[in-house]
Amino acid sequence: MREWIAIILVSLLFGTIVSILISWLIAVYQPAGFNSPRYEDRRVNNLEWMLPVPDSWPVSEEGVIRTQISPGMHFLSQAVNIYDSLPNSHYFLNRLSHGWPYAALSRYEATSSITSSPPEIHEGLLSSQRHKQGIVIRPPFTNGELRVLPVVPTDGFLRNVFFWGLVSLVSLSGFNLLRRQYRIRNAHCICCGYTLAGLETCPECGTSAKPRRMQA
Numbered sequence: 001m002r003e004w005i006a007i008i009l010v011s012l013l014f015g016t017i018v019s020i021l022i023s024w025l026i027a028v029y030q031p032a033g034f035n036s037p038r039y040e041d042r043r044v045n046n047l048e049w050m051l052p053v054p055d056s057w058p059v060s061e062e063g064v065i066r067t068q069i070s071p072g073m074h075f076l077s078q079a080v081n082i083y084d085s086l087p088n089s090h091y092f093l094n095r096l097s098h099g100w101p102y103a104a105l106s107r108y109e110a111t112s113s114i115t116s117s118p119p120e121i122h123e124g125l126l127s128s129q130r131h132k133q134g135i136v137i138r139p140p141f142t143n144g145e146l147r148v149l150p151v152v153p154t155d156g157f158l159r160n161v162f163f164w165g166l167v168s169l170v171s172l173s174g175f176n177l178l179r180r181q182y183r184i185r186n187a188h189c190i191c192c193g194y195t196l197a198g199l200e201t202c203p204e205c206g207t208s209a210k211p212r213r214m215q216a
C-alpha cells in the first residue's frame, strides 16, 4: 500500500516537472510559425517597462485575438489604451501560453506602435505584479536574442500535470508488474530480488518466498 502511495506521489512530481520543462522548451526553441517580437541586446533596457496594466485584462471579449500559433503555443492579444496622453499610439497586451498537450504556462508582453512614417514599433515586457514577464534568459545558441520562460500557470497546467502523471503512473506500475513476474519466474525474492534457490523465506529481507496477495 505504501508503495502505491509513493508511486502516485512520484508520478505527480514527474508530471509537474515534465509540464514545466515542455513549456520552457517550447519557449526557448519556438516552433515554426511563431512570430513573436524579438528581444535583442539593444532592447534589454525595455524589459523593465512599468505599464499600468488594467487589472481585469482582457478588458472585454471585444477586440481579443485568440490564436493557436502552432501546437503547444497559444496567443491572446488585445489593443489597450494605456497612455491616453500619447496620440496615435496603440498598445497591445499579449499573453503567450506554452505547453503540451495543453497550454500550461503563460507570460505577458506589451507592444506599442506609434503612428508616424515609418511607424515606430516598441517592444517590451510587463513587469507589473499581476502580469509577470517570466524568467528572462539568453541561451547561447540564439545569437544574443533573449527568451522568456513563462511562469504564470493557466488552467491547462493541472491537466498537463495529470496527463504526464498518468503516463508516469502507467510506466512505473507496468515496470513493477514486469519485475515482479520476472522475479517469481526466476525464483528471486519478489521484494528485494535476492536469489532464493529453494529457500522458504528470503535471507536478505525476510519476505516469504511464496507469492502472495498484497496484505491489507
Ligand SMILES: [Zn+2]
Pocket: 189, 190, 191, 192, 193, 194, 202, 203, 204, 205, 206, 207
Ligand atoms: Zn528479499
